[in-house]
Amino acid sequence: MIRIVLADDHPVVRAGLRAMLAGDPDLDVVGDAADPDEAIALATDLAPDVVLMDLQFGTERTGADATRDIRSLPEPPAVLVLTNYDTDGDILGAVEAGASGYLLKDAPPDELIAAIRAAAFGETALAPAIAGRLLARMRSPQPSLSTRETEVLHLVSDGATNVEIAARLHISEATVKSHLVHIYTKLGVSSRTAAVATARRTGLLR
Amino acid sequence: MIRIVLADDHPVVRAGLRAMLAGDPDLDVVGDAADPDEAIALATDLAPDVVLMDLQFGTERTGADATRDIRSLPEPPAVLVLTNYDTDGDILGAVEAGASGYLLKDAPPDELIAAIRAAAFGETALAPAIAGRLLARMRSPQPSLSTRETEVLHLVSDGATNVEIAARLHISEATVKSHLVHIYTKLGVSSRTAAVATARRTGLLR
DNA sequence: TTCCCGATCCAACTTTCGGTTGATGGCCGA
DNA sequence: TCGGCCATCAACCGAAAGTTGGATCGGGAA
Structure with missing residues (x-):
């Protein structure tokens, strides 16, 4: 039983x-x-x-x-x-x-x-x-984002601009861009919209 | 019964x-x-x-x-x-x-x-x-998009750039931008990422 | 210990991409 | 017939985005 x-x-x-x-x-x-x-x-x-x-x-x-x-x-x-x-x-x-x-x-x-x-x-x-x-x-290695990177990507998917993200995270816009560059390389894309698209597709983003 | x-x-x-x-x-x-x-x-x-x-x-x-x-x-x-x-x-x-x-x-x-x-x-x-x-x-009027506009917005949410969208839809980039402007005004936003965010929130986009 | 790597942070430069404006023709309904 | 919406396009402009380069700090590996 x-x-x-x-x-x-x-x-x-x-x-x-x-x-x-x-x-x-x-x-x-x-x-x-x-x-x-x-x-x-x-x-x-x-x-x-x-x-x-x-x-x-x-x-x-x-x-x-x-x-x-x-x-x-x-x-x-x-x-x-x-x-x-x-x-x-x-x-x-x-x-x-x-x-x-x-x-x-x-x-x-x-x-x-x-x-x-x-x-x-x-x-x-x-x-x-x-x-x-x-x-x-x-097979294909899972691109894992750091905590800060996921925070940034989240705000991007909410439609925030880089300056808005910087304000909400209390960091400089330059830092936001830096994080974005890392996100792009990890996801194999080259634009914010493409990043959210693939992140959503792979389940990194809901 | x-x-x-x-x-x-x-x-x-x-x-x-x-x-x-x-x-x-x-x-x-x-x-x-x-x-x-x-x-x-x-x-x-x-x-x-x-x-x-x-x-x-x-x-x-x-x-x-x-x-x-x-x-x-x-x-x-x-x-x-x-x-x-x-x-x-x-x-x-x-x-x-x-x-x-x-x-x-x-x-x-x-x-x-x-x-x-x-x-x-x-x-x-x-x-x-x-x-x-x-x-x-x-109460708040439902912003309905035209068929072409939804097509464009869909491709935007897939991470496509304007030129890519133009290519896939067999229209000029200028037309894509024009559609985007209409989408922005209808949704009350002013950027592509914000457009997909609100469209997703209101259920216009899945 | 030392070295290296990744994460987080920032500045300055460049430019492309995106957004604005304005204009045309076609179609449909008032 | 007219007005409005849709779809299409051109040319202009600028800011936002992307690129390059570099600093600091931890935590492992060597």
Whole structure:
């Protein structure tokens, strides 16, 4: 018997998962959470085998955060991420947080159940599309931006000019340009608009 | 007895809705569809009272398209839009397509059921958050871009320079700039980056 | 320790790219 | 028939953006 905790902010999704998993006598949904903190509490108290975790919650805290906390418990359950989104940033964040699987919500039921079984046995279960992206990311080195650079890029994507960015960050315009140059080389582009475009495409920016 | 058809590409969501609606003896889910075309077919063949319609499908056709088609049937059922997203563009598109309600997927079950009842009686059911946005949109005139302007803005958001846009659209750079000026005035901004930022915020751009 | 590298910060120069102005023809609806 | 919107373009101008070069500070690696 595999004991499962659901974590998703949508009541519809929780009900759907309950219904889909109810058909299998091996699976037992012992609790469900509507926000990350509740998920951590349930994972601690109920000691399930697997936690099905959404990434996007309405709150500030994300499912990746909750995953990290759960995986740092004494005898942590496996965390299976189940989300709509599949940008590179989300995937990488979840994997780094210690997720033992990554599925998309449009996955067919049998694939979902198979992944739960695999996770309960300590194996990894990635949706094919996800696995492909991960490998691609491994091949071509991931351009990671420094904290300051991401701050700058964020403001650029909000439509701010260099002087506005300088004002908001309390630095000189020259510094902003310097950061931008580094961003350009890292992303392989040569203009601010192109930078936000590729950053958005690769999931660096939301 | 209210006859209902579900249209959502996620099996999990379909199962969840079925489970949530099964508790009410008045409601009868007579069919579910995984893509827009199937939804139209079911709405035609089964003649339900209400169609619960997602907006985002994996395909090119959107739920708004399907809503339009369904509402143009001889004796059309009410279409209740049920989606995650709530950008202004989505809402307006759905309402214009003839939706008789707009709910978010994180709505509590009783609210959902109440909305279905209202829709079956020919009434309108908007989630409070949605209603507020609609009113706000009514107050401040909606800046609608021409087809050419949206094409240009799209390419800008992809990081293209003016000359690149001109090349891809087979027009002169001067024309591109002209379109951009119109876009700026319509959006109330004065730079390309700011234009994409506000367009993205207002849902003009995805 | 020393050296190097990356991050953060800044100044001065150059110019391209972007934005402004103004003008034309076509189309549609009033 | 006229006015307005759309799409198209040319020429001008300047600021904002990009380039080059350099300083400082930490934290590793050697």
